[in-house]
Amino acid sequence: xxxxISISVIMATYNAEIPLLKEAVxxxxxxxxxxxxxxxxxxxxxxxxxAYLKSILDExxxxxxxxxxxxxxxxxxxxxxxxxxxxxxxxxxxxVSLPTRLETEFTFMEAHPDVIVCxxxxxGSIIGExxxxxxxxxxxxxxxxxxxxxxxxxxxxxxxxxxxxxxxxPLLTHHILYxxxxxxxxxxxxxxEASHFGRICRLNEPLVYRRVSDNxxxxxxxxxxIQCDKLTQKKILSDLLGDISDAEVxxxxxxxxxxxxxxxxxxxxxxxxxxxxxxxxSRGIYDQKKLESRIILLKKSLIRKSFKQxxxxxxxxxxxxxxxxxxxxxxxxxxxxxxxxx
Numbered sequence: 001x002x003x004x005i006s007i008s009v010i011m012a013t014y015n016a017e018i019p020l021l022k023e024a025v026x027x028x029x030x031x032x033x034x035x036x037x038x039x040x041x042x043x044x045x046x047x048x049x050x051a052y053l054k055s056i057l058d059e060x061x062x063x064x065x066x067x068x069x070x071x072x073x074x075x076x077x078x079x080x081x082x083x084x085x086x087x088x089x090x091x092x093x094x095x096v097s098l099p100t101r102l103e104t105e106f107t108f109m110e111a112h113p114d115v116i117v118c119x120x121x122x123x124g125s126i127i128g129e130x131x132x133x134x135x136x137x138x139x140x141x142x143x144x145x146x147x148x149x150x151x152x153x154x155x156x157x158x159x160x161x162x163x164x165x166x167x168x169x170p171l172l173t174h175h176i177l178y179x180x181x182x183x184x185x186x187x188x189x190x191x192x193e194a195s196h197f198g199r200i201c202r203l204n205e206p207l208v209y210r211r212v213s214d215n216x217x218x219x220x221x222x223x224x225x226i227q228c229d230k231l232t233q234k235k236i237l238s239d240l241l242g243d244i245s246d247a248e249v250x251x252x253x254x255x256x257x258x259x260x261x262x263x264x265x266x267x268x269x270x271x272x273x274x275x276x277x278x279x280x281x282s283r284g285i286y287d288q289k290k291l292e293s294r295i296i297l298l299k300k301s302l303i304r305k306s307f308k309q310x311x312x313x314x315x316x317x318x319x320x321x322x323x324x325x326x327x328x329x330x331x332x333x334x335x336x337x338x339x340x341x342x
Contacts, residue, residue: 001169007036007102008085008168012075013093014043018052020094020211028091029058033102036089037062039079044069073186077177085168090119092162096209104207105165116167116198117191119159120207145199146287150294152192153236153276153286154256156229159200161187163208170197184221185228192232229253240279240286248272256298264309265302270323273299296328303332 009028013021028038038058042050042065053063064078080088087109089102108118151157164187170176174197179189191200234249251272255263273295280286303319311319316336320329 001172003084003086003168005035005037005085007033007087007089007106007165008079008083009036009038009089009091009102010041010076010079010083011039011091011093012041012043012072012079013045013049013053014069014072014075015045015047016049016093018047018049021049022052023096024091024093025053025056025061027096027099028102029060030099031097031102032100033106036060036102037084039064039082041066041075041079043071043075071183073178073180073182076186077180080171080177083168088166088168088171090162090164090166092210094211095162096211097163098207098209101163101207102165104203104205108201108203109165109167112199112201114199115201116170116194117159117164118201118203119161119164120203120205145195147290148200149195150286150290152195153233153240153291154252154294154298155258156185156188156191156232157200157202158191159202160208160210162210166190166194167198170194173197179232182228182231184225185232188229188232189235192236226253229257240276240283255302258301261305263302264306265299265319265323269302270299296324299323300328300332307336 011024011028016024025038025040028036038061040053040061040063042053042063044066050063050065056063062082064082066075066078070078076090087106089105091097105118109115112118148157171194174193176190176193176197178186179193182189194200230246230249230253233253234244234246237244237249237252251268254260255269255272277288277292277295280288280291303323306319307316317333320332320336323329324332
């Protein structure tokens with residue numbers, strides 16, 4: 001399949017603050033990599049930002065204005081349907097891409113034809129006027145795809161959505177678009193779909209500065225975002241378990257994502273995880289050892305949270321050996337003793 005352009009950058013915007021929008025646009029137009037088109041979908045903005053967008057003279061920019069507000073997910077699909085690039089790069093209207101972002105991702109994707117999505121595992125952040133960089137990490141390829149798919153059963157492993165680059169051909173071949181039932185957290189659903197047709201890689205170097213504020217979707221619309229996460233998790237869990245209830249999805253989400261400090265280890269949690277293990281033994285969807293290893297890690301986390309309830313040492317020991325395989329319990333006990341008596 002031939003594509004006339006190397007990269008299509010897709011950004012949807014609705015009433016974005018014009019100074020922040022300009023900063024985001026400039027960060028793309030000033031990339032070291034030049035062979036791209038920049039599709040900006042204005043989702044019916046009413047704050048004057050469309051006038052700024054129409055004033056951009058760079059010939060690589062295409063402004064698509066929705067006649068009415070249709071939401072982020074549908075707007076992203078408008079961009080996907082019009083994109084001409086070999087690769088699709090996502091961008092948000094209030095973030096800033098580093099100058100070498102497109103070059104770094106393009107070079108990586110060209111060298112790894114089995115990869116369908118790449119992006120940043122971590123990013124810098126902009127808090128007010130200050131830029132905060134993540135702790136440097138060794139630049140290496142992430143875990144193998146089997147590990148990634150196991151992690152997806154419990155939460156969204158990434159990459160960070162506005163840092164992502166997707167291979168366009170398999171999206172077209174398999175008719176993959178963003179799930180329009182997901183108002184937010186569209187990336188989780190997209191990664192789940194894409195993961196069936198190629199590897200997903202999260203580069204350890206920061207490629208995007210993400211703006212942090214109380215008005216972000218992840219803050220202001222957190223409850224809706226959680227419900228969208230659960231819709232994706234229900235699809236993944238149903239593939240493994242068959243029909244499951246919303247209450248079961250809620251239970252899984254609370255005890256598996258790590259987002260809930262009140263979640264602790266209980267017999268009900270152990271029974272739930274055992275159900276996942278036994279179902280996979282029958283269906284063989286995931287690598288069994290990797291699934292069981294991930295569940296051990298989750299159990300350890302929940303057990304540690306249980307310790308905060310003021311358990312005595314004998315009670316802690318009983319909990320470790322009740323819920324963990326003997327070698328894992330022994331190792332955790334040793335770590336607990338060392339931590340108590342450094």
